[in-house]
Structures are given as structure tokens and as C-alpha cells.
Amino acid sequence: MRTLPATSSDMSSVMLSAGVPETVLETVSAVLLLAGAAFCLLGAVGLLRFPDTATRLHASSKAQTLGVLLSLLGAALRVPAPYAGLLLLIAFFQLFTVPVTGQVIGRVAYRTGAVDRRTLFTDELAGRLALPDPDPDPGSPTGEPEDRGDAGNGRGHEP
Numbered sequence: 001m002r003t004l005p006a007t008s009s010d011m012s013s014v015m016l017s018a019g020v021p022e023t024v025l026e027t028v029s030a031v032l033l034l035a036g037a038a039f040c041l042l043g044a045v046g047l048l049r050f051p052d053t054a055t056r057l058h059a060s061s062k063a064q065t066l067g068v069l070l071s072l073l074g075a076a077l078r079v080p081a082p083y084a085g086l087l088l089l090i091a092f093f094q095l096f097t098v099p100v101t102g103q104v105i106g107r108v109a110y111r112t113g114a115v116d117r118r119t120l121f122t123d124e125l126a127g128r129l130a131l132p133d134p135d136p137d138p139g140s141p142t143g144e145p146e147d148r149g150d151a152g153n154g155r156g157h158e159p
Contacts, residue, residue: 032074039067053109061102
């Protein structure tokens, strides 16, 4: 029975036996880690510099996610196989949760007025989230519902 490598150096020996030189593996890992860090930094700068919620959401969801994924991939190349699988599982979790979270935050920001609707190129939510006008009671001259004497307890008016 073959055992999995216990340390990073053991993993490197497995990669060497598979035909991948250690310097290539280290170089690719370093490039991925640095690129991931750069995207995370750009996402943080976008959060600070962009003027409104919609553009800040774009910076946090796109740049940060790509930065985290590149960093996780770079780290996965340097750790033993069981840990690399765990890092890839974290990456898939990021891919599934970040878009949903961004959608929820964006919709809440839109509903609360934190998004300047004049800056939107296409406003697809305007028709979907418009509140319908309540239909007034047609029998009342003021348009308000008539008091039918029932307080909701089935006994009518109390004297």
C-alpha cells in the first residue's frame, strides 16, 4: 500500500518523479501567489476608491474572488495532496458563495436607496421591485376601507 507524502518536500519528490522539476513548481506557485495578492490588493483599493455600492460590489466580488482563487491554487501546488484537495474545496466554496452574497447585498442596496439609479446603464430591477398601489375599497367615498365593526375576534363592536 502506497502512502501519501507527509511534508511539502515529500510532495516535491512525488512531483519530481512525475516529471515536473521542483524549480518549475516553485516558480508557478510563486507567480500564482503573487498574482493572487495583487488582485486582492486591487480589490481592496477598489473598495476604498469607488464611489457607490454597485461599483464597490464589483471590486469585492470580482477582483477579490480571483485573488483568493489564485492564492489558493498557488498554495495547493506547494502542500501535500490531502491539503491541496481541501484548498480546492475552499476555492469551490468561494465560487458558489461570493456571487450569491453579492446579489443579496446589491438588491438590499438597491431597495434601500444606496444605489444611485441614474448611474445605472440598464435598470432591470425597477419593474420587478416596484410596489403595486394598494386597491382602495370601492364602497368607501374616501377610498379607505369601511369599518365593518369586526375587530378580528368575531364578536363585533364592544359597547
